[in-house]
Amino acid sequence: MTNALLNRTAVLQDRQGLKLASYLSLGTDELPHDISERLRVARAQALSQRKVNKLRSAHAVIPNGGSAALTWGHDEGLSLWSRIGSIVPLIALVVGLLFINSMQNDNRARELAEVDVALLTDVLPPAAFADPGFIQFLKAEL
Numbered sequence: 001m002t003n004a005l006l007n008r009t010a011v012l013q014d015r016q017g018l019k020l021a022s023y024l025s026l027g028t029d030e031l032p033h034d035i036s037e038r039l040r041v042a043r044a045q046a047l048s049q050r051k052v053n054k055l056r057s058a059h060a061v062i063p064n065g066g067s068a069a070l071t072w073g074h075d076e077g078l079s080l081w082s083r084i085g086s087i088v089p090l091i092a093l094v095v096g097l098l099f100i101n102s103m104q105n106d107n108r109a110r111e112l113a114e115v116d117v118a119l120l121t122d123v124l125p126p127a128a129f130a131d132p133g134f135i136q137f138l139k140a141e142l
Helices: 002-026 033-064 080-121 126-130 134-141
Strands: none
Touching (some): 080 134
16 A cells, blocks of 8 residues: 555656646746756756666665565664564464454353253253254253
8 A cells, every 4th residue: 555655646746747847848938048958957967866766766675685575674774673563463463363262162162061061951852852953942042
């Protein structure tokens, strides 16, 4: 999602730059030749600086394994504690899910034990045990 926002921001900046350049280009026909040449040189310098910035960001990713996702945000300046702090919620989530699974298993075992106790302590005819709806009846009664 962050990459999509960055791409959208870059596109919006490019559109704004093109719109601004078109407004500035409207009045260039009326300017003297020396001023228009200085403007042309300034534009060329600005474009060359922009291209250098993009090349720097691409070179920063390549030596670190070729993927920004594999570097754990190496260029973002995250310290060891920041990385540990970003992993702790994941560990808490896994521990919580394991705890919930354990509680669900205990509840299922307790329900089955209650059904077994009800079956063993109640006086029932043997045909009741063969009835498929009997377990449902016991659950409704308990």
